[in-house]
Amino acid sequence: MKKIVFLLFWLNLLVKAEDVEIKLTEVTDSLDQPWSLTFIEKNKVLITEKHGRIIQINLSTKKRKEIEHNLKIHAYNQGGLLDILYHKDTVYISYSEQRDDVKNQDRVGLSSTSIAKATFNSDYLLFSNIFRAEPPIESGYHFGSRLVIKDSYLYATIGERGLGMIAQDGKSHPGSVIRTFLDGTVPQNNPKFLDLEKKDWLPEIYMIGVRNPQGLTLSSFDNKVYMSNHGAKGGDWFGSADEPGGNYGWKILGWGGTNYDSTSIGPKWLPGFVKPLIYWVPSIAVSAIIIYEGNEFSDWNGSALITSLKDQSLRKLSFSNSEVLNEKLIFKGKIGRIRDIKIQNDTGKIYLLSDHGSLWLLENKSIRIKGDVNGDKVIDIFDLVMVADQFGQKGYDLIGDINSDGSVNIFDLVLVANYFGRNTTNAAPAVNSDVVLSNEQKKHITTGISYLEDKLRRSDEEEFALGLLKSILPKRFTSQTQLLANYPNPFNPETWIPFRLAQSSTVTARIYDSLGNQIRVIELGYLRAGNYTESNKSIYWDGKNKNGEQVSSGIYFYEISAENYTEVRKMVVLQ
Template identity: 30%
Template structure:
């Protein structure tokens, strides 16, 4: 294991108390790593966007050969292999979930699959859900997952970039969250059931590109972050059946500087808890419940690509009261942030030669 020689007190916003930490490089040579899952034996699984699943052993060694049995993915620009998530009964069943882009440049979208992992490879792979319609291009897939306490799964989806108006169309899956049972069936209490004009899998609509999702079991809240255009990145609390407004409301503007809409909020839509303008490009998100950093207890951590940082969202009774910028010293796009079973934070840097980094107390 290589150790970065960085010791510091993190830069602060609003005079917050210093949080001392040390950064350790666990694994290097990962090609655009996207997601991370912790195995019961102390190892880790890491997805690489080009379509590989990599195993980091409990001793921190990155296995040279990728895990066999991963489904074929469409890998181009933002498309590829996205999230890996263990089933709740993984220790007994070996089941895990993968989200990924399928198809080709002319017709593709986000897919959800399930397979068994035996410590070496995947077997028994099955497709549980594919978003529709298939779209042209290679942008805005979402791809994050979260488990809810009722044994259902929420998958985030993007608007396909060129199809943003479809985020207001409940007749497709673009720009939405979908909720599924663990075997891919539609739960019988999904909020759009009974509406013949809507897809039964839908859980919420009006999103742009959701790449961070967290369920807070202590507050029974599902929280997401999503990319805005130029400005208007959002943190949202999800209510079943709610519409979050994109592209009819946003705090951002188009990449050309043109106005997308004159409205930042409208009564018909659920407003964000907060927005980042200018954009930080939020990617992953984690809720801290650990012992290694007591001052971080209950706070949210949002990794950022364009911002090249992690934003700590300090919460009081679930309300964000301040923010702290962390890990800018890496000078890297940070794709994901996770809380490990050991209470440490883990980061994935989004580069062709990306790394898995562990954040531990300085002393």
């Protein structure tokens, strides 16, 4: 017989392990400093190599092809061919552009972060610039740069080129987030045109105060753009790129980091500046990011996936509004420095680029069906037991939180009951005779039954769930000993709880609120077998909690324990 103790031991091991078992497969290792990838078809990607090549790879056949182009790239130090984005038969690209043109002919080595677009052609890409960061700068550092399309707007991050306080100058592009239309023209609702304090800003600038932004992504869940940014010696962060006119504060703020010589930069944050959702001190060298959406890792939907260079890691952030709820390390040190991350939309599988020249595929090695709490590929009584065991707990990454609402409650019990019998094997679902339920688990399942019974209208799924939950309990209770309905019910402020006792034993009554929290214990001591149904013999509750406070109106549960017998019933306080 499978015991609950064994199940809980197994559950603890599961919680300490990763929430999924991942599989990493190297698709190709023949790339030269790859920087970015974008899907052009289901099984075809374009990849940029920092020194200037654009490579097309068929993921099914592994066939690769170099696509020629006309870009004039300044491939020096951190500069080169950078981000690439395919959208509606058009390729957008960011790169470090040589700027020794006529205007700057007296200065050698000038470059800027620039953006170009071309109609897709698998033989040759004829790009034309739609943006150039001004002024051009003689530096090989901090170009950025990532691209995202939201609605009809193109967002791009522009690094501050190692010049620090230039990021506070709205008359210069370095150190900013820009927003244009897809042809490079300027929206008239950018900050320059709507905020008198920003009237001197360059028209493309949307936000300022960033240092070396390495990640940019659009969330389909809230239609907001998010970014990642390198600090100096510490102070990497992840935050919103959708705060028009916002200022992240570089180099007034140090984001918790210091200069590379360990001298101070400035405070971590000050009022008036945009605040990141999360900082990393010491630095992990945060890189590309995505907000996950897909079926391969369905439990990750809505979470940010954060890659890193120095830390060589992939992290998952669960966040809501302005708060990070949970950070989890998925893997570290497996594939080297991670430069980019993208999702194959129709499958939800994840592709990663590493600096040492490889494209990797990340898959879920053991996909679970919804409601399969213990991961045995069958939804059965054991899954119900595990949900019941976590009943009332709140937090994220609780395996009993089937609907991912941050708590384990009646809705999760109903969901598991509704999915009962589904499996990815030929095994039959376990039935109730295989499990010994604890008193707490009985109480929580009874709560589920009461909730469903109280509904005036129940869906077919809820009817099925009610029948299943009821089928679990009959053999759990001794027939002779019986807990009866309290009277009066509803009541205010006191009630009596009658019961029958089959064997002489020590009897304890407990009162719980609607969330399953114990609020009162009534010790009756050792009682002889008999009927305790009259008011002078039954359990008396004065409607107060353990602190002597009168409880509020609502649904409560009362439980009686005697020897191996436990039963729970519902009552209502009506003030």
